[in-house]
Amino acid sequence: GQNIDQPTEMTATEGAIVQINCTYQTSGFNGLFWYQQHAGEAPTFLSYNVLDGLEEKGRFSSFLSRSKGYSYLLLKELQMKDSASYLCAVVDSNYQLIWGAGTKLIIKP
Amino acid sequence: IAGITQAPTSQILAAGRRMTLRCTQDMRHNAMYWYRQDLGLGLRLIHYSNTAGTTGKGEVPDGYSVSRANTDDFPLTLASAVPSQTSVYFCASSDSQTGGGYTFGSGTRLTVV
Numbered sequence: 438g439q440n441i442d443q444p445t446e447m448t449a450t451e452g453a454i455v456q457i458n459c460t461y462q463t464s465g466f467n468g469l470f471w472y473q474q475h476a477g478e479a480p481t482f483l484s485y486n487v488l489d490g491l492e493e494k495g496r497f498s499s500f501l502s503r504s505k506g507y508s509y510l511l512l513k514e515l516q517m518k519d520s521a522s523y524l525c526a527v528v529d530s531n532y533q534l535i536w537g538a539g540t541k542l543i544i545k546p
Numbered sequence: 547i548a549g550i551t552q553a554p555t556s557q558i559l560a561a562g563r564r565m566t567l568r569c570t571q572d573m574r575h576n577a578m579y580w581y582r583q584d585l586g587l588g589l590r591l592i593h594y595s596n597t598a599g600t601t602g603k604g605e606v607p608d609g610y611s612v613s614r615a616n617t618d619d620f621p622l623t624l625a626s627a628v629p630s631q632t633s634v635y636f637c638a639s640s641d642s643q644t645g646g647g648y649t650f651g652s653g654t655r656l657t658v659v
Contacts, residue, residue, distance in 0.1 A: 480650050
């Protein structure tokens with residue numbers, strides 16, 4: 438079967454750095470997305486990785502290792518507004534998105 | 547309209563009733579999707595459409611139907627609602643199968659009683 442694993446919940450302090458991990462086992466791989474979802478709102482696009490390595494976009498970076506079936510989202514200089522769920526999703530061989538259950542990130546002052 | 551519009555925003559529905567959730571996009575995206583999101587389960591694909599005139603079944607299609615008469619509209623119908631269909635429903639679209647991020651509507655919160 439296809440599987441995406443993320444921690445259910447993480448807590449971090451304002452101004453700090455947090456890394457949210459995602460491991461996947463899917464039938465094929467055609468890219469990996471990270472989305473942010475604030476409570477009661479729709480998911481919004483953060484990043485897309487299809488090649489190995491680190492993609493940096495402001496305070497957010499996303500890393501991919503295809504050989505390890507592993508990705509992480511790195512959030513720097515955490516702000517209270519970063520409190521949200523972070524969803525990892527993999528594009529499989531049929532170009533369907535397989536979603537993880539999401540990681541709820543709680544930021545404390 | 548900018549992006550994807552879903553209607554209604556929320557609805558309380560009696561079990562056994564028929565209900566259509568509306569979804570309209572103005573980005574001329576080829577592909578559209580319907581997801582349900584339940585606590586602890588993440589997003590699950592109900593139905594999808596890769597282009598106007600075609601539809602396909604996702605992970606949890608039972609009890610739901612869709613149509614794609616044109617590029618912009620992708621309604622989701624519950625023929626006879628049951629309490630297990632209580633969920634938040636998101637419509638999404640994408641420009642291409644690879645690399646194109648999905649754009650989501652604001653969601654419909656449906657409660658079946």
